[in-house]
Amino acid sequence: MSNATPGPAPLRVLCVDDEPGIRFVYENEVPLIAEGSVTVVADGVKAIAALDAAVAEGKPYDAALIDLRMPGGVDGWGVADHLNNVSPNTKFVICTGHGDLPEAKRAMEYGALRFLEKPLQMPELGEAFAHIRELKALEQWPEEDRPKPVKLKTDDRDFIGSTPAMLALKKKIAKFAPTDASVLILGETGTGKEVVAKAIHASSKRAGGPFVAVNCGALPEHLVESEFFGHRKGAFTGADQPRKGLFEAADGGTLFLDELGELPKPMQVKLLRFLESSEIRRVGENETFTVDVRIVCATNKDLDEMARDGEFREDLIYRVNTFELDLPPLRERAEDIPALCSFLLSRLAGKRVGEEAISPRAMDLLQSHEWSGNVRELANALEHASILAEGQIQPEDLPTPVTRRSVAGNVGLKLANTGDFEGYANAPAPTYGDVPKTLREIEQEVILHTLDRHDGDKPATAKELGIALKTLYNKLNAYEAKRAAG
Template identity: 45%
Template sequence: MAHILVVEDETIIRSALRRLLERNQYQVSEAGSVQEAQERYDISSFDLVVSDLRLPGAPGTELIKHAGTVPVLIMTSYASLRSAVDSMKLGAVDYIAKPFDHDEMLQAVASTLAAPRRSAANDTAEDEPEARTSEAPSQVADDIGIIGNCKAMTELFGKIRKVAPTDSTVLIHGESGTGKELVARALHNLSKRAKAPLISVNCAAIPETLIESELFGHEKGAFTGANAARTGLVEAADGGTLFLDEIGELPLEAQARLLRVLQEGEIRRVGSVQSHKVNVRLIAATHRDLKSLAKQGQFREDLYYRLNVIELRLPPLRERGSDIIAIARAFLQRQSQQMSLDNISFNADAEQAIEHYSWPGNVRELENAVERAVILCDGKEISTELLGIDIDLDDDDTPSLSSAEKKPSRSLEPTEDLSLEDYFQHFVLEHQEHMTETELARKLGISRKCLWERRQRLGIPRKKSSTSNA
């Protein structure tokens, strides 16, 4: 059984992490600071050290000096690349941003324990971490052409590489703006059809009265205005790949025609009595739940099962962690080059805003925000205001508790297993009397807007006190 030392000054987080690790068959010891860890334990005797970066007294990276060959995993509330780079230059084996997901933490611990130990404390402190973190801002899978280094994206890249060489139909799920067409393009480029055309069609952008003609073509005189025969987009993709985006918007009649393409490999133009063969690989994408639509009679169930041979899920931008800032920097570099501008960068507040904003419009919204910021920027630094995503909130924007609603202040040392929301709630209730909103958000590693949103969701209105004004 691996023995792990957890060094964290926040009792709630430390206790929750201890129980999480113990439930997964790890032996755990605790300390609240570097000094306490040194006084109570032989640090080099552990299999892994998991430490917060910001601790009272000395920072968590000080433990690296005393750990010998024991790997040190750094937790940081400031999920910035700068903190990660600095930690790994000093010899940390990896870092994880708080608040972390339980699965994310367990994966980091497992992968760190499975990796070979360093032969000496500083063998890789200058070389390997430097090389690893230098790639972080632009983690592009070269064969796929998509930036991504988070767990969900690396798993997606693996599936793309497996599926691409086949002719199987693929259904891509993802919110609008997540880059579903990029996935379709990667599938095409890595397939044996790469030299043939990739035809992309947004089913939501074509009027319902024209969609069948656009997709399957028509004969001369098939309808008013059909003055000549026309080849459809399915036929144009013969030998290659047809990508149907927002396929959930396809009318039922067109769905029946598409089903014939998948079942029989043939099409019939509108107004024609003859069918002819086509060799097309179909990739479809949607942000809707096609299975539910099928149950409601709004989507053909037989077509759904034909489409859903291989399902790929593209995570929303807000779930992609450090990928967000990497993508933003890539957009910044590209936009700067297009405008012949040099040395433009995001300031610290802008980077924090980018990391913590929820990005409801996903990658498309981020790209537009960066483009706007570069155009409006008069100097060398891009501020949060230029991005148009000011996530800070005035104190007056948050509701206060009436005297009847106020709860007595009490110590909240947890006695039960805590989820992320549990320890968030405990932490806020314990500290909001003596910490400002800014301090609470900073300690939790989230933005003030995110803090406010979680208060609303969990029903924890702010308490007004003499120290609550930020």
């Protein structure tokens, strides 16, 4: 995954209109509403010259507002035609005082993003530019960062646990899975919520369909709607097909919405509408259509509390939690640890590894650790240990927090409380045990332990560590990807 998340870029806009009053408005208002720069010209010939000059400079316009009827031999259609030839990535809006249905249709055929009738309304122009900015940002969003359907691997179906709580959970999964009802999975970070979502999908009649997982907190906020619902044909550079959204990608299968509590409020309304109607509408299109998608959600947040604080829609909670599953933290099921170790070590090694790969003393430590990061932290600890171990895993092969729990927490507190470097000089030097560690490993420990102290609350963790929430997600994803890559 790339870390680049494009934000809204300033737009370069070309406006052409023969009415001086409108040009005055464009010159003064467009830089503000488009959050960029504007070139304003009075006729089609000048517009064509401006388009050519921008292309020759290697800086084609992002957007154009084009009047239809203009003197001088080149009308708005001529400008749109030229624009399509020399500057196809420039999104354009037709603005006319003589709008009728055939012209509006023709504008769409030319690839216009919108057809606005004069007198122009500022809110409409504002919406048009917001749409253009979103399209630009989507075009810059690396394809590999987009959530995609995954093919489930065999071990994705494995859901280890035989303590009474886990057996009860498995029984519930077996009952819920075959229905199409929505399921809300609750649990601390790393407890296996995604594993459970995959198990539900794999045991449902949708098992042959796609499983699409999306982390609601990791989607750039201004792209959420396009990402979920897709975009109409032609709205994109080189898009002769509509861009499919996540709902469409999951058609016939399951859409897993991880970190549901992070879903922006406007999208909460749209998700609710989808759950009520099964209908979606691509951004920029008027038609709706139906998709057959089962929604499974997960969160480590208290949604009821969020609803009380006005941060989450109460009616959406009732829609997504037809069935609710509560995953116990690992510290409450230490008896599962030996089997989990065997599973996780086998996954790392690519072959079956038994519990005897861990010495009894090391296993004691593993079973008495707090596991704030739950099974994910256990998987990381085992990866660490399996690299260091020569033969059977011994206590000294385990990461320091497992053998000496407080160290990383101290470092985290110091990071949070020290405004400058002086605090470090007065604080006791941190120790990291006998095993040498890289800065990256220490950082990972600090992050996971800070996350623990905040009970998996990622925004609070990011705040304490002084990093962007997105950076925190990227780091957690990177740990996960590194682990998955073995």
